[in-house]
Amino acid sequence: MEIRRLTRSRTDRTIAGVCAGLAEYFGVDVVLVRLLFVILSIAGAVIGGVIVYLAAWLIIPEGTDQAVPALNSRVLRRSATDSQLAGVCGGIAEYFGVDSNAVRLVWVIASIFCGVVIGGVIAYLLAWLIIPRATPASLSIDPVLSV
Numbered sequence: 822m823e824i825r826r827l828t829r830s831r832t833d834r835t836i837a838g839v840c841a842g843l844a845e846y847f848g849v850d851v852v853l854v855r856l857l858f859v860i861l862s863i864a865g866a867v868i869g870g871v872i873v874y875l876a877a878w879l880i881i882p883e884g885t886d887q888a889v890p891a892l893n894s895r896v897l898r899r900s901a902t903d904s905q906l907a908g909v910c911g912g913i914a915e916y917f918g919v920d921s922n923a924v925r926l927v928w929v930i931a932s933i934f935c936g937v938v939i940g941g942v943i944a945y946l947l948a949w950l951i952i953p954r955a956t957p958a959s960l961s962i963d964p965v966l967s968v
Contacts, residue, residue, distance in 0.1 A: 828881060
């Protein structure tokens with residue numbers, strides 16, 4: 822059995838390939854990892870997020886040029902069909918296959934519970950910027966879900 826190694830991506834990088842490497846390792850969409858990193862950085866202090874990213878950049882080795890087969894073909898996009906404000910919560914709900922109202926409720930509760938409502942608003946605005954909008958070509962009907 823071959824052990825998968827956590828490496829920084831050389832092909833799908835924005836800064837150093839840390840988030841893309843984590844996404845490849847865990848088999849999730851890179852946009853989801855970037856979004857979680859930004860939200861956790863805001864919740865824990867932005868400078869802490871920068872330090873964590875720099876540490877990961879130094880610790881995680883750079884990967885090879887070989888394309889890693891995707892473990893998961895799902896892609897996180899802002900919803901074009903279930904959009905209250907910008908489609909962020911609808912897109913997250915579509916990605917995980919859950920009700921969008923539950924995602925919206927969790928987002929609001931987390932923002933209030935953490936005591937940083939403005940942090941929840943900033944995280945939503947950043948998610949709006951980070952998560953790409955679903956295009957008509959990317960929309961497809963899943964035969965399993967349409968039954």
